[in-house]
Amino acid sequence: MNKKKFTGLIVLMVVSVIAIIWVQVTWIGNSIRVQSEQFDFFVINGLRNTARSMETSRRMNFLNDMFIRGYSALPQAIMRSASPGSSSESFSIQSRVSSETDSVEIIVSTNNNPPVTKKVPRDEAQEAVQNSIVVGSEDYMRWVQQQAIEFQSISNQLVSEMFVWERNMHLNKEELLHTLQGELTASGIKTPFEFAVIRGDSIVDGIYSKAKPKEFRESPYKVNLFAEGLLRKGETLSVVFPRRTNYVLSSMGLMLGGSGLFLIIIISTFSLSLWFIIRQRKTSEMQADFINNMTHEFKTPIATISLAADTIANNRVISDEDKVRHFVGMIKKENSRMNRQVETILQIATLDKHEMDFSFTPTDLHEVITQSIETIGIQVTERGGEIKRHLDAKQSIIRGDAEHLRNLVHNLLDNANKYSEEAPMITVRTHSNDSGIFLSVEDKGIGMSKAVQNRVFERFYRETTGNIHNVKGFGLGLNYVKAITDAHGGTVTVESEQGVGSTFTVFLPFKTESGA
Numbered sequence: 001m002n003k004k005k006f007t008g009l010i011v012l013m014v015v016s017v018i019a020i021i022w023v024q025v026t027w028i029g030n031s032i033r034v035q036s037e038q039f040d041f042f043v044i045n046g047l048r049n050t051a052r053s054m055e056t057s058r059r060m061n062f063l064n065d066m067f068i069r070g071y072s073a074l075p076q077a078i079m080r081s082a083s084p085g086s087s088s089e090s091f092s093i094q095s096r097v098s099s100e101t102d103s104v105e106i107i108v109s110t111n112n113n114p115p116v117t118k119k120v121p122r123d124e125a126q127e128a129v130q131n132s133i134v135v136g137s138e139d140y141m142r143w144v145q146q147q148a149i150e151f152q153s154i155s156n157q158l159v160s161e162m163f164v165w166e167r168n169m170h171l172n173k174e175e176l177l178h179t180l181q182g183e184l185t186a187s188g189i190k191t192p193f194e195f196a197v198i199r200g201d202s203i204v205d206g207i208y209s210k211a212k213p214k215e216f217r218e219s220p221y222k223v224n225l226f227a228e229g230l231l232r233k234g235e236t237l238s239v240v241f242p243r244r245t246n247y248v249l250s251s252m253g254l255m256l257g258g259s260g261l262f263l264i265i266i267i268s269t270f271s272l273s274l275w276f277i278i279r280q281r282k283t284s285e286m287q288a289d290f291i292n293n294m295t296h297e298f299k300t301p302i303a304t305i306s307l308a309a310d311t312i313a314n315n316r317v318i319s320d321e322d323k324v325r326h327f328v329g330m331i332k333k334e335n336s337r338m339n340r341q342v343e344t345i346l347q348i349a350t351l352d353k354h355e356m357d358f359s360f361t362p363t364d365l366h367e368v369i370t371q372s373i374e375t376i377g378i379q380v381t382e383r384g385g386e387i388k389r390h391l392d393a394k395q396s397i398i399r400g401d402a403e404h405l406r407n408l409v410h411n412l413l414d415n416a417n418k419y420s421e422e423a424p425m426i427t428v429r430t431h432s433n434d435s436g437i438f439l440s441v442e443d444k445g446i447g448m449s450k451a452v453q454n455r456v457f458e459r460f461y462r463e464t465t466g467n468i469h470n471v472k473g474f475g476l477g478l479n480y481v482k483a484i485t486d487a488h489g490g491t492v493t494v495e496s497e498q499g500v501g502s503t504f505t506v507f508l509p510f511k512t513e514s515g516a
Contacts, residue, residue, distance in 0.1 A: 006281060010274065017270045021263060028259050035248050040220065042187035047223035047237060049183045054176060055226055173197075173205050180239070191247035197225065198236045211240040286459070297341055301334035308334075358401045358487060365405065365437055365508065366396040369428060372409040380417055385424030387413070393432035398510050400488050405508075408484045409439070411477040412504050416443035419502070436490065436509035447498040456494060457482040481506070 180195060196206030196216040203213055216238040225235040241247065249256060308327040317323045373387050380387055416426045420443055427442040448456065459479045481504075485492045489509050496502035 006277075010277070013270065013274065017266060020266055024259060024263055024266075028256065031252060031255065032248065035252055039189065039244070039248055042189055043184065043221050043239065043241075044223070046180070046183035046187045046189065047221060047239065050176070050180045051223045051225050051237060053179050053183070057175070057179075173207055176237070177207055180237075191241055191243050193239050193241050195237060195239045198222075198238055204235075208240070210242050215240050283459075294341070294345070298338060301338045304334045305331050358404065360399045360401060362397050363400045363402045363405060364396050365398055365400075365439065366391045366393070366430065368402060368405045369409055369430070369439070372406055372413055373428065376410060376413045376417060380413075380424050380426065383417070383420075383423055385417070385420065385426065387424075388427045390427065390429045393430040393437045395432050395510070396430065396437060398437060398488075398508050400508065401484075404484045404487070408481050408506070409441075411481050412441040412506075415477055415504075416441055416445065416502075419443065420445035436507055438505060438507050440503055440505040442501065442503040444501040447500050447502055448494075448496045449498055453494050453496055457492070 176197075177195070180193075184190075184193070194206070194208035194211045196203045196208055196211075196213075198204070198216060201217065203216060206216070208216070219238045219240050221239040221241075223237050225237050308330045311317050312324055312327050317327070369389070369391065373389065377387055413426065413428075417424045420426075425444045429438075429440045429442070431438050457478050482492050485506055485508070490507045492504065492506045494502060494504050
């Protein structure tokens with residue numbers, strides 16, 4: 001896959017995942033908003049019901065107080081005083097129509113006075129009846145005035161009682177709490193709350209401990225108390241829910257948990273897929289570089305061997321024994337070089353399949369180091385370099401595979417030689433403790449950056465900046481070193497600075513898990 005297609009694929013994947021996440025987040029946000037609006041609706045409805053319940057309760061209390069104080073007989077007293085027969089002086093009114101004179105005689109009689117008769121024209125009598133004109137004696141008029149005065153007195157007393165009661169009415173906050181709690185519970189609101197009664201800008205009563213006065217004044221959950229009163233107005237019931245957000249979210253816990261888990265799965269799947277794709281691309285690039293390097297590495301000795309064979313076949317050379325020996329030695333040298341490269345590749349393939357055989361026996365690491373130095377020392381000497389050794393380990397015998405350990409040391413020395421621009425100056429040190437032996441190979445070469453140090457043990461990895469691409473190799477040597485070290489139960493680390501050099505340190509325990 002070329003770079004453009006790869007980039008396009010990554011962009012499409014990113015856009016798709018972002019779109020999915022956006023839809024999911026938007027849906028969650030809308031769900032939270034709907035749940036919040038539903039919470040607000042139930043709270044406001046509960047507050048209104050509480051206000052109505054308190055007003056009804058106050059009125060019933062007032063009526064109960066009136067009856068307890070003696071006003072229960074008030075309706076009977078009013079009816080008795082309104083009846084004419086209730087006066088101490090009984091009277092009666094009679095009317096008689098005269099057909100001869102076309103008039104009406106009205107006779108008013110009392111028990112203490114003689115009857116009084118008055119004639120009025122029929123038209124005037126009918127008009128008086130239609131206009132509700134009461135015609136009576138002076139005693140009757142006095143009685144009416146007396147009853148009016150009594151009614152006025154009773155009315156004034158009632159108004160006075162209501163005025164005093166409404167102005168001085170005490171609001172029972174415990175009753176208000178009980179009513180409010182009941183209304184909210186009936187609406188499905190079960191989160192803790194605090195409330196306050198506000199008159200103007202001041203809090204006159206309430207039950208609260210965490211909420212501040214400012215929160216009550218700015219709370220969206222308010223309702224007017226005694227809105228239908230004549231005098232007791234301007235009081236507001238304000239409620240604050242300290243855990244409102246947690247309550248709303250907890251009521252959607254299952255949905256939010258499922259959505260969150262779904263988002264995590266999406267993001268994790270995308271991240272892993274992207275990581276695998278990028279890693280696979282890098283692996284493909286490194287494999288391509290490996291094939292190019294391997295082709296170049298094999299091409300050189302093959303060309304050398306072919307040239308040497310053609311030279312030997314020459315009539316002038318074949319008769320010269322010394323020259324034949326020289327070219328035969330060259331062929332053997334290049335053949336050995338090719339064998340080492342093939343062996344390295346086969347070893348890596350075997351490590352991948354976990355089929356490499358190890359023969360753990362008591363092995364003297366100092367002897368292995370000495371043999372490796374003798375093998376690569378010729379190449380270092382040809383470049384005018386030197387290999388110093390400080391084998392200071394008190395105990396050098398470990399349980400390990402001598403052949404693989406020899407290849408491990410050889411790779412470290414070969415790496416130090418190749419990445420030294422000038423005459424290689426290599427130092428090999430060992431020291432030991434109670435657990436195992438430490439082997440370090442130090443060079444004064446080109447060094448490496450932190451980023452390269454983090455990847456230097458990866459398969460096929462080779463830095464391609466500076467002069468490093470002039471160095472021949474497959475990018476398998478250090479990966480092989482790490483694989484052999486891990487197989488022996490040890491560790492390998494690197495310390496390096498660009499332009500100064502590098503130091504590789506291998507720790508090998510005296511006893512391996514498989515060879516203990």
